[in-house]
Amino acid sequence: MNQKQLATSAKNTWCPGCGNFAILNTIKKVLTVINEEGFPLDKIVMVSGIGCHAKIVDYIDVNSYYAIHGRVTPVAEGIKLANPDLKVIGFAGDGDAYGEGLEHIVFAAKRNIDITMIVHNNRVYGLTTGQYTPTSPLGFKGRSTPSGTAELPLNPLELMLASGATFIARAYSNRMDLLKRTFKEAILHKGFSLIDVLQPCVTFFNTYEYYNKHVYELTSHDSQIFDQALKKISEWDYNSEAPIALGTFYKIEKPVFEEQILKQKTKVLDRNLKIKETLANYI
Numbered sequence: 001m002n003q004k005q006l007a008t009s010a011k012n013t014w015c016p017g018c019g020n021f022a023i024l025n026t027i028k029k030v031l032t033v034i035n036e037e038g039f040p041l042d043k044i045v046m047v048s049g050i051g052c053h054a055k056i057v058d059y060i061d062v063n064s065y066y067a068i069h070g071r072v073t074p075v076a077e078g079i080k081l082a083n084p085d086l087k088v089i090g091f092a093g094d095g096d097a098y099g100e101g102l103e104h105i106v107f108a109a110k111r112n113i114d115i116t117m118i119v120h121n122n123r124v125y126g127l128t129t130g131q132y133t134p135t136s137p138l139g140f141k142g143r144s145t146p147s148g149t150a151e152l153p154l155n156p157l158e159l160m161l162a163s164g165a166t167f168i169a170r171a172y173s174n175r176m177d178l179l180k181r182t183f184k185e186a187i188l189h190k191g192f193s194l195i196d197v198l199q200p201c202v203t204f205f206n207t208y209e210y211y212n213k214h215v216y217e218l219t220s221h222d223s224q225i226f227d228q229a230l231k232k233i234s235e236w237d238y239n240s241e242a243p244i245a246l247g248t249f250y251k252i253e254k255p256v257f258e259e260q261i262l263k264q265k266t267k268v269l270d271r272n273l274k275i276k277e278t279l280a281n282y283i
């Protein structure tokens with residue numbers, strides 16, 4: 001399998017220069033590598049929401065499912081629970097994951113279900129032409145806020161850390177080498193992983209210059225230490241002029257949800273079998 005074989009005949013309708021192209025090319029590279037290392041591509045399922053980001057599933061020839069807006073995470077969770085052998089990767093927008101679907105990432109993190117969420121965080125509602133989202137900076141002028149937003153943005157990664165996520169990272173679509181390493185690491189991580197990908201929307205919120213000036217890659221960071229993760233995650237609040245750390249902030253091991261659920265299911269099945277056998281003795 002090579003990257004070309006993962007292409008589809010769907011016409012790409014993203015704006016030229018959109019950060020989504022880098023996410024698409026990178027995930028295709030990572031799927032190719034994972035496949036070369038022995039993981040069958042027919043065991044990959046991609047789930048997307050509604051928005052510019054969501055079109056990514058049209059452009060990659062693996063199993064996929066369009067969820068409704070805000071419901072990427074629960075659909076991905078359902079697929080994983082129904083068939084734990086699958087690797088399930090959710091692609092959500094910031095409006096999708098951090099707005100309408102916010103509660104779902106909290107519970108998926110709390111459960112530590114083994115799915116990967118890739119958030120295309122352009123900090124704007126792209127498809128619906130530029131309204132503000134939970135990660136837009138204070139004063140952001142868009143279609144719904146012509147005079148600028150009057151609220152501070154949310155730091156979604158602080159929320160993920162507090163909710164119990166076992167893999168938390170930030171990447172930038174214009175740093176493709178790190179993007180590739182992070183995607184692979186997250187997909188291979190056993191447990192809930194979320195990558196917040198800073199993805200400029202050239203049409204409604206062009207942040208390339210800002211990020212190019214502010215981002216740096218984490219070095220000598222211990223991703224197993226909660227306090228260190230919190231310190232680095234909080235360094236930039238999605239609003240200030242602070243340096244923006246990229247990389248894996250937090251990575252720990254914890255029991256995964258689907259295994260706990262399957263153990264319970266086996267116990268119930270065993271008990272039902274014993275009841276059947278007992279009843280059969282009386283007949």
Ligand SMILES: Cc1ncc(C[n+]2csc(CCOP(=O)(O)OP(=O)(O)O)c2C)c(N)n1
Pocket residue numbers: 049050051052053054068069092093094095096097100120122124125126127128133
């Ligand atoms: C339940 C529901 N609510 C709202 C919408 C309208 N809607 C479609 S896409 C979208 C915004 C998408 O923004 P985001 O998730 O950030 O994705 P982007 O387009 O920026 O990639 C909205 C509000 C919808 N289709 N369904």
Ligand code: SF4
Pocket residue numbers: 013014015017018019020052053122126127200201202203204
């Ligand atoms: S509107 Fe923004 S996010 Fe959507 S395709 Fe264009 S540049 Fe990309």
Ligand SMILES: [Mg+2]
Pocket residue numbers: 051093094095120121122123124125126133
């Ligand atoms: Mg968006």
